[in-house]
Amino acid sequence: MKTSDLLAGIPALAGAEPVTRVTIPARLDYTYTPGAAQSRFLNALTEQRLLGERCPQCTRVYIPPRGVCPTCGVATSEPVDLPHVGTVTTFCIVNIAARGLDVEVPYCYAYVLLDGAHVGLHARIGGIPHDQVHVGQRVEPVWREPDQTGVQSRPSLAAISHFRPTGEPDADPESYRRWM
Amino acid sequence: MAADNSTAGPGREVAVVAFAQTVHRRSTDQLSEVELVLPVLHDVLKQTGLTTDRIGFTCSGSSDYLAGRAFSFTMALDGVGAWPPISESHVEMDGAWALYEAWVKLRTGQADTALVYSYGKSSPGCVRDVLTRQLDPYTLAPLWPDAIALAALQTQALIDAGLADERALAATAMRSRRAAEANPHAQLRGSADVEELLKQPYEVRPLRRHDCPPVSDGAAAVVLAVGDTARALHTRPAWIRGIDHRIEAHQPGVRDLTESPSTRLAAVHAGAFDAPPDTAELHAPFSAQELILRRALDLSDGTEVNPSGGALAANPVMAAGLIRIGEAASRIQRGESRRALAHATSGPCLQQNLVAVLEGEQ
Amino acid sequence: MSAAVNPAAVPAGPHRAVGQEPVAVVGVGQTRHVSARHDVSIAGLLREAAVRALEDAELTWADIDAVVIGKAPDFFEGVMMPELYLAEALGAVSKPMLRVHTAGSVGGSTALVAANLVAARVHGTVLTVAFEKQSESNAMWGLSLPVPFQAPLTAGAGGFFAPHVRAYMRRTGAPDHIGSLVAFKDRRNALKNPYAHLHEHDLTLEKVRSAPMLWDPIRYSETCPSSDGACAMVLTGVRGAARAPRPAAWMHGGAMRSEPTIFAGKDYVSPQAGRDCAADVYHQAGVVDPRRQIDLAEIYVPFSWYEPMWLENLGFADQGEGWKLVESGVTEMDGDLPVNPSGGVLSSNPIGASGMIRFAEAALQVRGEAGEHQIDGARLALGHAYGGGAQFFSMWLVGSERPDS
Numbered sequence: 013m014k015t016s017d018l019l020a021g022i023p024a025l026a027g028a029e030p031v032t033r034v035t036i037p038a039r040l041d042y043t044y045t046p047g048a049a050q051s052r053f054l055n056a057l058t059e060q061r062l063l064g065e066r067c068p069q070c071t072r073v074y075i076p077p078r079g080v081c082p083t084c085g086v087a088t089s090e091p092v093d094l095p096h097v098g099t100v101t102t103f104c105i106v107n108i109a110a111r112g113l114d115v116e117v118p119y120c121y122a123y124v125l126l127d128g129a130h131v132g133l134h135a136r137i138g139g140i141p142h143d144q145v146h147v148g149q150r151v152e153p154v155w156r157e158p159d160q161t162g163v164q165s166r167p168s169l170a171a172i173s174h175f176r177p178t179g180e181p182d183a184d185p186e187s188y189r190r191w192m
Numbered sequence: 193m194a195a196d197n198s199t200a201g202p203g204r205e206v207a208v209v210a211f212a213q214t215v216h217r218r219s220t221d222q223l224s225e226v227e228l229v230l231p232v233l234h235d236v237l238k239q240t241g242l243t244t245d246r247i248g249f250t251c252s253g254s255s256d257y258l259a260g261r262a263f264s265f266t267m268a269l270d271g272v273g274a275w276p277p278i279s280e281s282h283v284e285m286d287g288a289w290a291l292y293e294a295w296v297k298l299r300t301g302q303a304d305t306a307l308v309y310s311y312g313k314s315s316p317g318c319v320r321d322v323l324t325r326q327l328d329p330y331t332l333a334p335l336w337p338d339a340i341a342l343a344a345l346q347t348q349a350l351i352d353a354g355l356a357d358e359r360a361l362a363a364t365a366m367r368s369r370r371a372a373e374a375n376p377h378a379q380l381r382g383s384a385d386v387e388e389l390l391k392q393p394y395e396v397r398p399l400r401r402h403d404c405p406p407v408s409d410g411a412a413a414v415v416l417a418v419g420d421t422a423r424a425l426h427t428r429p430a431w432i433r434g435i436d437h438r439i440e441a442h443q444p445g446v447r448d449l450t451e452s453p454s455t456r457l458a459a460v461h462a463g464a465f466d467a468p469p470d471t472a473e474l475h476a477p478f479s480a481q482e483l484i485l486r487r488a489l490d491l492s493d494g495t496e497v498n499p500s501g502g503a504l505a506a507n508p509v510m511a512a513g514l515i516r517i518g519e520a521a522s523r524i525q526r527g528e529s530r531r532a533l534a535h536a537t538s539g540p541c542l543q544q545n546l547v548a549v550l551e552g553e554q
Numbered sequence: 555m556s557a558a559v560n561p562a563a564v565p566a567g568p569h570r571a572v573g574q575e576p577v578a579v580v581g582v583g584q585t586r587h588v589s590a591r592h593d594v595s596i597a598g599l600l601r602e603a604a605v606r607a608l609e610d611a612e613l614t615w616a617d618i619d620a621v622v623i624g625k626a627p628d629f630f631e632g633v634m635m636p637e638l639y640l641a642e643a644l645g646a647v648s649k650p651m652l653r654v655h656t657a658g659s660v661g662g663s664t665a666l667v668a669a670n671l672v673a674a675r676v677h678g679t680v681l682t683v684a685f686e687k688q689s690e691s692n693a694m695w696g697l698s699l700p701v702p703f704q705a706p707l708t709a710g711a712g713g714f715f716a717p718h719v720r721a722y723m724r725r726t727g728a729p730d731h732i733g734s735l736v737a738f739k740d741r742r743n744a745l746k747n748p749y750a751h752l753h754e755h756d757l758t759l760e761k762v763r764s765a766p767m768l769w770d771p772i773r774y775s776e777t778c779p780s781s782d783g784a785c786a787m788v789l790t791g792v793r794g795a796a797r798a799p800r801p802a803a804w805m806h807g808g809a810m811r812s813e814p815t816i817f818a819g820k821d822y823v824s825p826q827a828g829r830d831c832a833a834d835v836y837h838q839a840g841v842v843d844p845r846r847q848i849d850l851a852e853i854y855v856p857f858s859w860y861e862p863m864w865l866e867n868l869g870f871a872d873q874g875e876g877w878k879l880v881e882s883g884v885t886e887m888d889g890d891l892p893v894n895p896s897g898g899v900l901s902s903n904p905i906g907a908s909g910m911i912r913f914a915e916a917a918l919q920v921r922g923e924a925g926e927h928q929i930d931g932a933r934l935a936l937g938h939a940y941g942g943g944a945q946f947f948s949m950w951l952v953g954s955e956r957p958d959s
Contacts, residue, residue, distance in 0.1 A: 034334075036329070036330075036333070036334045038325065038333070040257075040260065040317055040322060041317065041318070042317045043221070043315075043317075044260065044316060045220075045222070045223065045315075045316060047226070048222055048227055049224070049227070072819075078267070078270055079224050079230070080226050080227070080230055080270045080273075081270075081817075082270035082273070083273060083274075083275035083818070084275075085230075085233065085244055085270070085271055085272055085273020086273070102717040102718070103720065104716030104719075104771065105770035106707070106708075106768075106769050106770075107767055107769065107770065108710070108769075109709065110708070110710075110713075118770075121708065130818035131817065131818050131820075134708075135707075136707060147720075147724060190819055191818060192721055192820070192822055203573075203675075250812075255634065256627050257628055257629070257634035257635075262627035262629045262630075263627060263657055266657065266942050266943070266945070267815070274812050275813060275814065276813075277811045277831075278811065279810055279811060279812075280810060280811070281656060282654070282655055283652060283653055283655065284635055285635070285652070285653050289652060293667055296667075296676055297670055297674075299676065300571055300574050300674040301571030301572065301574060302571050302574075322634065325628075325633060325634035326633075326634045326635050327639065328639045329596070329631070330595060332639075436650065438648055438650060439641045439647065439650070440641070440648070441642050441647050442640075442641050442642060453648075457648060538635070538638070540638070544641075544651065
C-alpha cells in the first residue's frame with residue numbers, strides 16, 4: 013500500500029503530504045589514538061625522519077609501522093631509519109577531490125617503496141606532469157618547511173608535502189616485484 | 193541432545209579452553225586498538241599452545257561507532273597474524289555473539305578450534321552520546337536519550353513496580369565492587385557501604401554514580417575447541433551445554449522494562465533451568481538490570497552472582513559480554529564452579545540477551 | 555605466479571564435514587535498486603526484500619526461526635548497530651538475531667553465517683537480509699572520516715583500488731579497452747534484470763570508452779553506482795526444501811577467507827585469501843575444473859577491471875589470461891562462462907547487500923528463476939564477494955541438485 017493511501021484512511025491526515033525526508037544533524041567528537049608505534053613514526057616525521065619498524069620474526073620492515081607485523085601477529089619494536097629515497101611501485105591519477113585533503117585535482121596517488129622497506133608508503137607524486145609518472149621511478153620526499161604552516165610541530169603525515177623524482181635511472185624491477 | 197565427540201557434525205560438544213582479558217582502564221590513549229588486543233590474543237594462544245595456523249576459525253566483535261572510524265576491525269585483525277589467510281568473520285556486536293557464531297561453526301564440523309576476541313575503546317568518544325546512535329534513527333535518536341537516561345527510566349519502572357528500592361540498588365553495586373577486589377582486571381575495586389553510597393547525589397535520578405558502569409577500554413579473547421581436542425588443550429574444559437540469544441522490540445515504550453523476557457527465553461533454549469547454576473556472570477551494566485536478570489533467570493541465593501564484579505566493575509563495551517562467558521568458564525576451569533551461567537546483553541534497556549550454560553566434565 | 559592451491563588452505567578429510575544438514579535456498583527477494591528510495595525508511599526497505607523472499611518461499615514470519623542481517627559500516631547510514639532498531643520490522647522479536655560485518659564481503663558472509671545455522675541444525679529455517687541505504691547518508695563520507703594523522707589520498711574506494719588495477723594491467727599486458735568491455739557487458743545484462751539500478755538503454759561501447767577518468771586507469775563508466783537496496787534469502791534444510799513450492803538451490807560449498815589489509819608481500823592483484831577461499835569451496839563441492847564444471851558466476855566486480863582479475867584469482871583462467879576470456883566473449887551472457895548476467899555490482903551497488911545479491915543471483919540461476927537473464931541449463935553457479943583492502947572473501951557454490959544426491 014502506498015503511503016498516500018494509508019494517510020487517506022486516517023481522516024485527520026487525508027490529503028497530507030507523506031514525509032519523504034528528514035534531516036537530523038548529529039555530531040560526535042572523537043579523539044583518535046595513533047597508538048605507540050604510529051606515534052613513534054609521527055614524532056620522527058617532525059624531525060624529517062622516516063622511521064619504520066622491523067618484525068622480529070620475519071625481519072620485514074613496515075612503514076608506517078602498524079604496531080604489529082600483520083602476517084606474524086607479533087609486535088614490531090626495532091626502529092629502522094629509512095633513507096629518503098624510494099621507488100614508485102604503482103599509482104593512479106585521482107580526478108575527484110578528496111574530502112579533507114587540501115590538494116588540487118588531478119593528483120597522482122602512488123605506492124612508494126622506500127629503500128629497505130617491505131611495504132609501500134602511500135604518497136602523492138608531484139613536481140612533474142602526471143603523464144611522466146611511471147612504475148619503477150625513483151622518488152624522494154619534499155618536506156614542508158616548519159615555518160610555513162607550523163604543521164611539523166603537530167605530528168602528521170602532512171609533514172611530507174609530496175614525493176618528487178630524483179632523476180636517477182629507474183629501479184631494477186626485481187628490487188620491488190614482491191613488495192608493491 | 194546426545195553429543196558424539198568422535199565424529200564431525202552437529203551435536204558436537206564445544207568447550208571454552210582458554211580466556212584472557214586486559215586490565216580494564218578508563219583510557220588507553222597510548223595504545224591503538226590492535227596494540228590493546230594483541231596481548232590477550234597472545235595470552236590465549238600461549239595457554240593452549242596453539243598458533244594462528246592451527247586455529248580453524250576466528251571471529252571477532254567490535255563497533256565502528258565506538259572507535260569513531262569505519263572498518264576499525266580490519267586494523268585489529270593485524271594482531272591475529274592472518275597469514276596464511278584464515279577462515280574468519282566479524283560481528284558488529286559484543287564478542288559474546290562472536291563466540292556464538294564460532295560455536296555454530298564448530299557445531300557444523302567445519303572446524304575443531306576457534307579463536308574469539310573482542311575489544312572496546314570507549315575513550316576516543318563520549319560513550320554516553322555514542323550509544324544514542326543505536327536508537328531508532330527517525331524517532332528516538334534525534335532526541336539523544338543517552339544510555340544512562342534510558343537505564344534511569346528502566347530503574348524507575350522497577351522501583352515503581354515495588355521490585356527494588358534505592359537501597360537494594362546500592363547493595364548490588366557495593367557487592368559487585370567488593371567482589372571485584374579479588375579481580376586484578378577490574379577497573380573499580382572496592383566500595384563504600386550502603387549508607388555511605390545513599391548519601392551521594394543523583395547522577396540521573398534515580399541513578400547515583402554507583403548504579404552506573406565505569407567507562408572502560410578493554411579487550412578479551414577466548415579459545416573454543418570441540419570434544420577430544422578440547423580435552424587435549426585443557427585438563428578441565430568448560431563445556432558449553434547450551435547457548436541461545438533472543439531479541440525484543442526496540443522501542444522501550446512498548447516493552448515492560450521491569451522484565452527481561454528475551455533473557456528468559458534464551459535461558460529456556462540454553463537449558464538453563466534444567467538444573468540450578470552455582471555461579472552466574474550477568475552482563476548488567478546498571479545495578480537495577482542485575483535485579484531484573486536475577487528474576488528472569490530464577491536465580492536463588494544459592495547462586496553466586498558476578499564474583500568477578502561484573503560490568504559495574506569494568507565495562508569495556510563490546511567485550512563485557514564475552515568477558516562474562518570467559519569469567520564463568522574460568523571458574524569452572526579452576527574448579528570453583530560445577531555449573532555456571534553466563535549472560536550478555538546488547539541494546540538499550542536489555543533489548544537483546546544471550547545466555548550460555550557451562551559445566552565441567554561430568 | 556600460478557593459480558595453484560595452497561595445500562594448507564584446504565582442510566584434510568571429507569570434502570564436506572559429515573553430518574551437516576544440506577542447506578537449501580527456497581526464497582529470494584530483493585528491492586528494485588535505485589539511487590534513493592525516499593518512499594521507504596531503512597526498515598521499509600529491508601522489509602520489502604524480506605517479504606518478497608518469504609513470498610517466494612510461500613512462508614510467513616512465523617516460519618522463521620532466526621534472522622541474520624548484514625551491512626557495511628554503520629557510518630554509511632549513521633545508525634549504530636541498526637539491527638536493534640530493525641528487530642520488529644524483520645519479525646525478529648523473540649527470535650535470535652545476528653549482525654555480521656565483514657566489509658564489502660558482508661553480504662556473502664551474512665548468507666554463510668545463516669547457512670551454518672541450518673547446516674549445524676541449530677535452526678530449521680533462517681531469514682538472512684543485507685542492505686545499504688546510501689541515500690540516507692554518504693558512503694564516501696563514511697569511508698573518509700577525517701582521521702588527523704592519516705592522509706585521505708584515495709578519495710573513495712576507487713582510488714584505493716585503481717593502483718591495483720594498474721598493477722594488473724602492467725603485469726599481464728592487458729590492453730586498455732578490457733575494462734570498457736566488461737562495463738558495457740554488465741550494463742547490457744542489467745537491461746534484462748528488472749531489479750538492477752542502472753538501465754542505460756542507449757549506452758554504447760564508445761560512450762563507455764570515452765567516459766572521463768575518475769581514478770586513472772578507472773573511468774567513470776567503469777565504476778559501480780551508489781544504490782539503495784536490500785536483498786533477502788530464506789535458507790532451510792531438507793525438510794524445508796521438500797515443502798518449498800519452487801525448486802531449491804542447494805549449497806555445495808561455502809567459505810570465507812581473510813588476510814591482513816596491508817602486509818609485506820601482499821599480492822593486491824590476486825590475493826592469496828581469494829585463491830584459498832575458492833579452492834576450499836571447489837574442494838567441498840568436488841569441483842576440480844571450475845571453468846568446465848561451473849556454469850556461471852556472479853562475481854563482485856565494483857570496478858570493471860576486477861572481472862579479469864577475479865577470473866584468474868578464482869581459477870577460471872590462468873594467471874595473466876583473465877582478460878583474454880573477457881576479450882573473446884567467454885563471459886558474455888551467451889559465452890561458455892557467463893559472468894554477472896544480473897548486471898553485477900557495476901549495475902547495482904547497495905554496498906552491504908551487493909555480496910548477498912551475488913549469492914542470491916547464483917541461487918536464482920540454478921533454480922531456473924532468473925527470468926529474462928536466466929542462463930539456460932544452469933546447474934552449478936558461483937556467488938562471490940570481497941571487501942576491505944581486497945582481503946575479505948566469501949563465496950558459495952549452489953546447484954540444482956542436492957549435494958548428497
